[in-house]
Each structure stands twice: as C-alpha cells, then as structure tokens.
Amino acid sequence: MALITAFLYLITAVGATETEPEEMETEASVILLHGMGRTRRSMATMASRLADSGYRVVNLDYPSTGASIETLSEGVVAETVRDCRLAHPSAPVHFVTHSLGGILVRQYLQTRRLPPGSRVVMLSPPNQGSELADLLKDWFLYRWIMGPAGQQLGTAEDSVPNRLGPVDVPVGIITGDSTLEPWFSARLPGPDDGKVSVARARLAEMDDFLVVHKSHGFIMNDTQVIDQTIHFLEHGRFRHDH
Incomplete structure (x- = not known):
C-alpha cells in the first residue's frame, strides 16, 4: 500500500499545476479536485478565476479511475x-471539488483537520x-473504465459516501437540476443533473x-x-438572491 500511495503521489505531483496571481492578496x-474520469483541464476556468481573486491555486491531475x-x-x-x-x-x-473529488476530501477529513479558516x-x-453506480457497477465496461472508486459510490449503507462521518469544516454544496443525459436521469429519483440527484448531493452538516x-459535466x-464558489470561500455562505 505504501508503494501504491507513493506512486500515485508521484503521478499527481507531475500533473499538478500551481497558479499564482501577479500580486498575491x-x-x-x-x-482543486476534478471528478471521475476527468482531468485538471476540466477545472481550468475555475482555477483561472480563483487565481485572479488572489488565491494560490493548486489544480491537481490525479488518477481518479x-x-x-x-x-x-x-x-x-x-x-x-x-x-x-x-x-x-x-x-x-480551501478545497473546490467536483463530483468524486468531494468524497476524497470527506475521506481525508475523517482523520485529519484543515487549518483554521x-x-x-x-x-x-x-x-x-x-x-447510477448501483445500476452499472456489475457491468464490465463500467468496471473497466471507472475502476475501483466507481464501485464505491453506490447508495447502500456500506458504500463509502454513506459510511463516512461528519466533517469538521465549513462546507458549501452546489448541485444542478438540469441534464444532458436523459437516459440516466430517467433512473434517478427527483431533480438531478444527469449523474447525481439533488437530494443525494446533500450533507447533514453542510453550511x-x-x-x-x-x-x-459542466457545472x-x-x-x-x-x-x-468564490463568495463562499470569502464569506462562508452563498449569495442567495431574493
């Protein structure tokens, strides 16, 4: 396991990009942690805007599958x-995550803490x-493409997301209710974004x-x-327009 961890970190270190604005505020x-099967390129726009706002940005490329x-x-x-x-x-x-990236952070925070603020x-x-993980987990193609983490994202009580305890850090969650994948949405209860239902994006301890x-895929x-996202990092809450 130690060798696997070291190898994965080596891959990550090579693939990470750090963006710094000319004048750090x-x-x-x-x-930034991208979702399953994606790369750091999917977070490039977010990374650029965060850097422009004065943050030191680390946009990781990691082997999600x-x-x-x-x-x-x-x-x-x-x-x-x-x-x-x-x-x-x-x-x-701070962390800004997409899809699987959020579960990785929750896993990390089970035994560790982030600095104050x-x-x-x-x-x-x-x-x-x-x-969808429940539906597809036994399909060979899904298992081959999505790898071990894809097998852990089901809705059963013993799935990784449902086993994890509360996290001790302010969390803001943004999810979608529009889909470009109606064939998947038909298998999800209630409003969804094509992969995750609105109800299943929630955390009890979210702020x-x-x-x-x-x-x-494009949120x-x-x-x-x-x-x-920037507003939450600065204020600990989203801006709710009435």
Missing part, C-alpha cells in the same frame, strides 16, 4: 495539503451515493446549499457557479 491555498477512494485520498489529498501547509503554515487550505465547496458531489440549472465552468 492572500496566502490561502485552494486545492486508478485506485480506491481511500488510496486516492492518502496519495493525493493528504500529500497536497501537507505541501500547502509547509509552504504557508498558518494559512487556510479553511472552507470546502463541493460541486455535484454524490454525498449519499448515486443510483449552505444551492441548486443551479446546470448539468453534472464547474459556469460563471454563476464560479462566482458563488
């Missing part, structure tokens, strides 16, 4: 947080699992929750979502 870091949630959390999340804290020991370390924004997280008319690129 804060020493706070923001770690190559290992279990536990191994990815140890080999990706833990090492990256450690590096941020070594660089700026007293500064907050840190916050987490999750975009379309399967926090209570997804019915704020927002539903936008966006789909799962992180939406201007409104990026603005709300």
Whole structure:
C-alpha cells in the first residue's frame, strides 16, 4: 500500500499545476479536485478565476479511475495539503471539488483537520451515493473504465459516501437540476443533473446549499457557479438572491 500511495503521489505531483496571481492578496491555498474520469483541464476556468481573486491555486491531475477512494485520498489529498501547509503554515487550505473529488476530501477529513479558516465547496458531489453506480457497477465496461472508486459510490449503507462521518469544516454544496443525459436521469429519483440527484448531493452538516440549472459535466465552468464558489470561500455562505 505504501508503494501504491507513493506512486500515485508521484503521478499527481507531475500533473499538478500551481497558479499564482501577479500580486498575491492572500496566502490561502485552494486545492482543486476534478471528478471521475476527468482531468485538471476540466477545472481550468475555475482555477483561472480563483487565481485572479488572489488565491494560490493548486489544480491537481490525479488518477481518479486508478485506485480506491481511500488510496486516492492518502496519495493525493493528504500529500497536497501537507505541501500547502509547509509552504504557508498558518494559512487556510480551501478545497473546490467536483463530483468524486468531494468524497476524497470527506475521506481525508475523517482523520485529519484543515487549518483554521479553511472552507470546502463541493460541486455535484454524490454525498449519499448515486443510483447510477448501483445500476452499472456489475457491468464490465463500467468496471473497466471507472475502476475501483466507481464501485464505491453506490447508495447502500456500506458504500463509502454513506459510511463516512461528519466533517469538521465549513462546507458549501452546489448541485444542478438540469441534464444532458436523459437516459440516466430517467433512473434517478427527483431533480438531478444527469449523474447525481439533488437530494443525494446533500450533507447533514453542510453550511449552505444551492441548486443551479446546470448539468453534472459542466457545472464547474459556469460563471454563476464560479462566482458563488468564490463568495463562499470569502464569506462562508452563498449569495442567495431574493
């Protein structure tokens, strides 16, 4: 396991990009974690906007389909947080995650804490699992493409998302109710984003929750979502227009 963790971190270190604005307004870091089967390119727009807002941004590329949630959390999340804290020991370390990335952070926070002032924004997280993982987990093609983590995202009580305990950090969740995948949405109860139902994105301990008319695969690129993400990192809440 130690060798696997070291190998995964080596891959991650090579694939990570750090973006710094010309004039830093804060020493706070923001770690970006993309979703399953994606790359750091999917978070590039978010990374650029966060850097323009004065954050030290670490946009990770990690092998989301190559290992279990536990191994990815140890080999990706833990090492990256450690590096941020070594660089700026007293500064907050925020997270902005998409889909699976949120579950990796929850796994990490089961046994560790972030520095004071840190916050987490999750975009379309399967926090209570997804019915699609239940439906597809035994399909060879799904198992081959999505790997070990894809087998852990079901809705059963013993699935990883449903086994994890509460996290001790302010969490804001943004999820979508628009879909580009009606064939998947037909198998999800209630409003959904094509992959995760609105109801299953929630966490009991979340500090704020927002539903936008966006789909799962593109929610992180939406201007409104990026603005709300920055607002939560700054204020610990979303901006709710009445």
